[in-house]
Structures are given as structure tokens and as C-alpha cells.
Amino acid sequence: CYTSNEWNSTVCTDPARCASGCALEGVDYRGTYGITQTSGNALSMKFVTKHQHGTNVGCRVYLMENQNRYYMLKLLNREFTFDVDNSQLPCGINGALYLIAMDADGGMGKHRGNRAGARYGTGYCDAQCPHDMKWINGEKANLLDWRPSDSDPNAGRGRYGACCDEMDIW
Secondary structure (H helix, E strand, O other), X not given: OEEOOEEOOOOOOOHHHHHHXXXXXXXXXXXXXXXXXXXXXXXXXXXXXXXXXXXXXXXXXXXXEEOOEEOOOOOOOOOOOXXXXXXXXXXXXXXXXXXXXXXXXXXXXXXXXXXXXXXXXXXXXXXXXXXXXXXXXXXXXXXXXXXXXXXXXXXXXXXXXXXXOEEEOO
């Protein structure tokens, strides 16, 4: 349904039809996004990863309660600690830790057309209302007014943003 930075116009004639007609697939976290488990509960994330289809810039990970639900932090009157080794973070690169108000199930309960849910990473949103999200609420392709990126062969911008509250931690 989506190759490089273009939507397949045969399958994706409208946002809902595109979402219902596209196959669910997982991702190669190591090869595409440069995310590896280093030891125990630690991981490494590479900001720029070159792979067989081009170059990926940026990555994000989610805490999972189980395979189908994001772990929801309940921080009221609780301590939250984390360690970050930013000694290898290149100059000019922004590392961040933030909490966002996405649904624990990735939006499957609210959006009937969402067959993917948290297992496939749907439901992402943030306070910047990113328009480069390919799927909105996991049920509609963000293909209306889609403009492929001039500088990134894998990205573009659609009509809709994925907006929700955000709390920046680091």
C-alpha cells in the first residue's frame, strides 16, 4: 500500500478503503530503525539507520504491558526514574523522553477500522500533531493531500495530524 514515499493508488483510492485493503506487517526494528536490546532491560537506538530501502531518520519505542497493549504509566504521587547515556548522541541531535495520551490498545476500541492496535504500533500522537503519520488512529490512511518528502525517500506529509496531549520529561 505504501512504497518509498508514495501510496499505491490502485489499492488506496480513499483513506478507509486503503486501511481495510492493506496487509498488516511487522517491522525489522534492528535493520530499519537501528533499535537493539543491548542487555537485560537496556536498549540502543540509532538516530540514522541505512538499510536496503534507503535511510531512516529517527525512531521511537513504546513500553508494552503485553503484545496487544501499551503500558500505561500512572505517575500521580509516584516516582519515575530513568537513565540515559547521551555521551554518544551526535551534536545537534535531539534525544527525548516524553509521555503522550494515546490509547492503551492503540485505538482498536475507539476506531472500528483499526485492525492493528498496539501490537503494530498504531495510535501514536503528540502535541506537535505530526502530519507524517501514515495511519491515523490505525483506521485511515493519511493519503489525502499527501506530499512526498523532497529530502526523505521514505516520508511525506498528509492532510491529517495525529494530535494529543504530551508531557516532556527529558
